[in-house]
Amino acid sequence: MSPTLVLADHRAGRWRTSEPGGAPGPWSRATLAEHAGVLALPAGAPGGARAVFADDALGTLVVIDGAGQARRVPVAIPAEHLACDPTGRYVVVTTGLGASWDPWSDLVTVVDLADPSGTTAARVRVRTGEPGVVIVPDVGTGEPMVVLRHREPGEAEVIPLHHLLRAGPHCPVVRGERLKLAGDLGHGDAADHRSGVVHLSTEAGVERLRVADGRAERLETWPWPVPGRAYFLRFDPALGIVCSVRGADSDAGQWHTWTNHLVRWSPDGAAEVTRTGDGLVFRPDATGGTVAWTIVHPDGDRLAMLTDGRLSEVELPPMSASPRPGVAPWDPVGDRSAQRRALALVSDDLAAVTRGGDGELHLVGRTGIESTIDLGSPFDEGGHLGVIRLSETWVDGVGR
Numbered sequence: 001m002s003p004t005l006v007l008a009d010h011r012a013g014r015w016r017t018s019e020p021g022g023a024p025g026p027w028s029r030a031t032l033a034e035h036a037g038v039l040a041l042p043a044g045a046p047g048g049a050r051a052v053f054a055d056d057a058l059g060t061l062v063v064i065d066g067a068g069q070a071r072r073v074p075v076a077i078p079a080e081h082l083a084c085d086p087t088g089r090y091v092v093v094t095t096g097l098g099a100s101w102d103p104w105s106d107l108v109t110v111v112d113l114a115d116p117s118g119t120t121a122a123r124v125r126v127r128t129g130e131p132g133v134v135i136v137p138d139v140g141t142g143e144p145m146v147v148l149r150h151r152e153p154g155e156a157e158v159i160p161l162h163h164l165l166r167a168g169p170h171c172p173v174v175r176g177e178r179l180k181l182a183g184d185l186g187h188g189d190a191a192d193h194r195s196g197v198v199h200l201s202t203e204a205g206v207e208r209l210r211v212a213d214g215r216a217e218r219l220e221t222w223p224w225p226v227p228g229r230a231y232f233l234r235f236d237p238a239l240g241i242v243c244s245v246r247g248a249d250s251d252a253g254q255w256h257t258w259t260n261h262l263v264r265w266s267p268d269g270a271a272e273v274t275r276t277g278d279g280l281v282f283r284p285d286a287t288g289g290t291v292a293w294t295i296v297h298p299d300g301d302r303l304a305m306l307t308d309g310r311l312s313e314v315e316l317p318p319m320s321a322s323p324r325p326g327v328a329p330w331d332p333v334g335d336r337s338a339q340r341r342a343l344a345l346v347s348d349d350l351a352a353v354t355r356g357g358d359g360e361l362h363l364v365g366r367t368g369i370e371s372t373i374d375l376g377s378p379f380d381e382g383g384h385l386g387v388i389r390l391s392e393t394w395v396d397g398v399g400r
Contacts (some may be wrong), residue, residue, distance in 0.1 A: 003346055004068065006051060006386035007361070008032035009377040011337065013057060017068040017388075020346045020363060021371055025068055031057035033079035035096060038386025039399035045088025046114035050388045052091055053399070054079030061093060061111055066390055073118040076107035082399030085135040085144045086193035089114050090161060092146055096130035103129045107171060108148070110164045124167045124174040126157065134191035134198055134398060135161065140213035146176075147211070149189055149200050154181035156200060156209055158216045179216040181207055188233035190242050191397050195267075199242050201230040206242065206265070225271045226261045234286040237394035240267045243291050245276060245284045252328035255280050256298050262291060262306065274306055280329045282340055285400070287387075288348035294341045298325055301341070303353055303364050312366040316341070321357045337380040344385035356382035 007024060008015035010032040018024035032038075033054040040051050048065040055062055056079060060072040080096030090112060095105040106128040112120040132149035144161040159176030167174050183202025190199040197219065200207045208219040224230050228247030235242055243264045250257055260276040262284070279297030286292075290307045294316070301316040319339045323329035330338055339356035346352055346363070350370070353362045357380050361373040377383075386400070 003390070004050075004388040005344065005346070005352055006038050006053070006064065006388065007375065008038075008053070008384040008386075009375070009379050010034045010384055011380040012377050014377065017064070020350070020352065024373070024375070027377075028070065030055040030062055032384055033077065034381070034384055036079040036082045036093070037384060037399040039082040039084060039091065040386065040388055040392070040395050041084055041088035042086070042395045043391055043393050047116055049088065049113050050390065051386060052082065053386070054082065054093055056098070061091065063113060064388070066388070071118065073111050073121060075109040075111065075121070076105070076123055078105070080130045081133045081189070083133045083135050083191075084395075084397055085161070086137065086394075086397070088395075090135065090144065092133050092135060094131045094133050094148065108133075108164070110146075110161065112165070122165050122167050123171050124164055125171050126174065132186060132189035132200070134189050136191050136193060136196045136198055136211060138211045138214065139196040145211045147191075147198050147209075147216075149181075149186045151186050152184045154184040154186055154202055155179065156181055156198070156207075156216060158211055160214070177214075177216055179209060179218065182221065183207065187231050188244060189398055190233040190235035192235060192240060192267075193237075193394060193397055194240075199233055199235070201233045201244060203229050206230055206233070206244070220269065222265055222269055222271070225263060225273055228259065228261070230263065232283055234284055234291070234400070235396050235398070236286040236289065236291075237392075237396060238288050241265065241286070241289075243284065243286050245281050245293055253326050255323065255329045256325045260295070262293065264291065272309075274311065276304060277302070280323060280340070283343060283400070285343055285345040285351070287345045290345060290348040292343060292345050292351045294343055294353060296323060296329070296340060298322075303343070303351060305349070305351065305366060307348060314364050314366070314368055316353065316362065316364075316369075317355060317360075319356055319358060339380070340382040342379075342382040342385045344387045346387060352385055352387075354379050354382050354385065356380065
């Protein structure tokens with residue numbers, strides 16, 4: 001079965017689906033929570049659900065089926081992270097900063113997608129902040145466990161899923177067992193549903209743990225093998241590989257000098273390092289043994305794909321409002337939003353990449369751009385892309 005692309009212009013407040021290379025479907029209204037992203041669900045999820053994202057305007061979880069049709073379930077916003085259990089039945093939504101500079105929300109929502117009425121959900125309070133989240137099985141009991149990654153101070157908090165579902169109405173406080181992390185500045189989460197191992201990216205490296213008989217067990221921390229630190233963890237369920245990109249950052253205004261590396265860890269902790277080039281590298285994607293990322297640089301933007309040690313790079317048409325040296329890449333350029341690119345791997349040799357602010361989608365193979373599609377919307381800040389693969393049994397499990 002062909003994969004389906006989810007295309008969201010979160011600044012314009014609308015989204016649509018499309019088969020790669022085909023005509024996009026009609027626009028629907030929703031303001032996708034861009035940081036939480038799109039969470040692909042495994043085949044066999046209840047009600048034919050295949051992906052979800054949070055609508056940060058209406059405060060709902062948008063549940064998409066295999067035909068691209070959607071239903072909604074109320075959740076707390078602003079959504080920060082999304083995660084599902086190995087069956088795709090349960091989805092957890094954490095809340096973040098939204099338009100605030102200071103942490104203010106402590107709400108977490110759990111949704112049971114097996115209830116077609118959308119009324120089986122629980123909303124609880126945990127710890128104010130912007131937590132990451134994964135759901136993994138307890139390796140001793142098999143029970144689904146929610147693991148929250150907190151910042152400043154860095155903690156991993158483990159709560160049995162059924163404790164959240166049975167918490168009752170009126171947003172009660174629910175706290176779990178807490179494990180102190182070595183790093184306070186977590187940025188990236190990944191989980192292997194088959195082994196139950198949780199990977200959390202902090203300035204100390206990739207901190208790892210699992211849950212056994214209700215208790216968190218610390219595993220070996222994988223150090224970042226080059227200068228800098230890991231960001232943007234990704235898990236490739238096909239090979240059990242964890243990957244991360246970025247590295248040593250200088251001043252934000254000198255983003256074009258940032259050094260970047262891609263690191264891939266095999267399940268035994270062996271690390272493979274690839275230099276990705278200087279500039280802004282933002283949110284890679286991984287599937288089927290391939291990792292892809294974009295590099296934004298004043299000398300020209302590129303898409304890179306790495307498979308089995310084979311690296312290919314393709315030049316991308318410039319964005320008309322690219323970030324400028326001397327200005328942080330997330331700050332506006334004049335009266336326009338700072339632009340970047342969203343990326344999603346359609347297959348192990350085909351990537352979809354947006355041209356932020358110019359409303360174009362490029363389908364890019366290993367040797368060049370295969371086609372360019374007019375999205376009919378500007379896709380300021382790059383918009384957001386997700387891929388629904390109808391036959392996948394094991395998925396990443398975290399919204400991207």
